[in-house]
Amino acid sequence: MSGGYYSKCSCSRPVEWVKGKTVGSGSFGSVHLAMNKATGGLFVVKSAESDSGLQFLESEAEILESLDSPHVVKCIGKEMCGGKKLNLFIEYMAGGSLADVTQQFGGKLDEMVIRLYTREILLGLKYLHENGIVHSDLKCRNVLLSSSGDVKLADFGCSKRVKKHPNPIPLAGVAGSPLWMAPETLRNQGGLDCASDIWSLGCTIIEMATGNLPWAGKISNPVSAVLRIACSEDRPNFPSHFSQEGLDFLEKCLERDPRKRWKAEELLHHPFVNPESEEFAASSPASVLDRSIFPETDYSDESDEEDETPLRSPVPKPTTNRFFPFSILCENKFGVSEQHPRFGEHWSTSEEWITVRTS
Template identity: 60%
Template sequence: MSAMCQSVRDCEWVKGKMVGSGSFGSVHLAMNKSTGGLFVVKSARSGTGREALNNEAKILKALKPSPYIVQCLGTKEDRGGNLNVFMEYMAGGSLADVSHKFGGSLHEEVVRVYTREILQGLKHLHQHGIVHCDLKCKNVLLGSSGNIKLADFGCAKRVKDLNNDRGGLANSLLCVGGTPLWMAPEVLRNEMLGFGADIWSLGCTVIEMATGRPPWGVVEGSNPMASVLRIAHGDVVPHFPSHISKEGLDFLSMCLERNADKRCSAEELLSHPFVSRNKQYASSPTCVLEIHNFEDTYESEGHEGTSLGSSGNWITVRSG
């Protein structure tokens, strides 16, 4: 990947099929014509989409490299006026895609592993003063070896930038993006933005992984206004999955604490038994292939794409 990082900005490349889209623009698979290496290119022409892509590129370029953060390989404006941001290719797609392919939800053993790696990514961001602001399964990517990386930093904010401009803080908060059903109460009330906002979103993401549904039981795309008002001004938290372990329930209660000042940090949560107690999780934080005694709860027939088959203490990942 390092050789590609040095050459992708100025290389000749060919655009492949669209692999995603959003309010910012489109995402296409791309190939470096001189090396055959794969990457993805995010493109936007103008408006908020271009601003979001610019923000994402700035945030990622300023960060020290991390195995838990997707890598930006460069930016370039094409002749048509599109801003192109070249990004590392993650073959497994988003956790939302993975969940859909494996029956709609993920086994708790896998949720524990993924949650630990998300926490590692959040710890890295927070140590650099950055709040992701839009953590959810769609914005967490899976590599072909099972490694997890945080992605989609178009809404990310530097806390020091907000604090250094106290007069503009309210306006800055009004510009905070994100997905309402995953956002913390204090953010929806336009009161504050801190690292705890990502921890609340992490709790919502764990629920999403465990159930295959958005938090608060609202289907994404429907009118969420009633739930948004409940999140912002009520005294409730999302419904915890009934099938999750006691450790999982305790972990969720620490993430989904309505008082932002009482939420644990990412570093503190890395010591929680939900992600650290069993050796099978603590010894393999970067690769789902190292999970021992995995129980395949889904039949391989009828599921397209990647399939899992056990071999001893390993999970073999094959492309179907």
């Protein structure tokens, strides 16, 4: 790969720039705030030096340079340093991630705000899916906000091109964050599909509404998580305080059969994000006591003790290395330290959950 900048990037590329403080990190490397010395404008630079980090950052650059949407973060350019380090320049979103915003406003968001953010996320997903791209790692930490409330999808290191595209990215392997992954993705069944992003959207809504990770209270360790999500008929707990529209919207997103899961375009007409829609009227329950319309769902926060004992094994504590074979999870060789026996007590943030990226 030669140095230089992508010609299709939509923002003015920085000719001279200075790196500021670290604002984040990922499985690829580090993220820094940066300043264009010619204009004083701020942007973000993502850097990678390891072979695996370069691979995923280069993949993200390839995806971003082909996109042009107000619902996706914009690429400013890239540069290679000595052939061993890649810097990817991306627009700066001053509001931070949805995860940051949720923490800063009481630990969970009001449903009115969730409706607004969900609609913006859906517009981004609709654009990606129409262009044959699956995001593959949708969660609050990968959705960014501007100071004016614009919502944009970010972090495309796990993204894949699917189906009818002249330059498809190989679909082998599993990529994403396990607690947000669709069941069929964890089973690596039938290849990657846009429906997996819709499942992740449902998990992201739960994250916004509760301030907890999806599956909180149900799963106590990574092995249990993977097996339960992939192989059971269960779903994460729905927010008990949600409106009828909100619960129905989650039903459409968290349908375990991907063939029955609603598409982004269909969900944009749902009254949860489109109050003028009349499609919900025919199926809306007359009261909260009318439960027959909705499949039986456990909305409690109680953990399932049956999954903990047989799946817990004396395995090493996870390292900071975020790249590992998915087979390790399936073979029950990857777990957590016994110092973290309960999901809700110690695993309160996604930072303690690894991002799976294998090829």
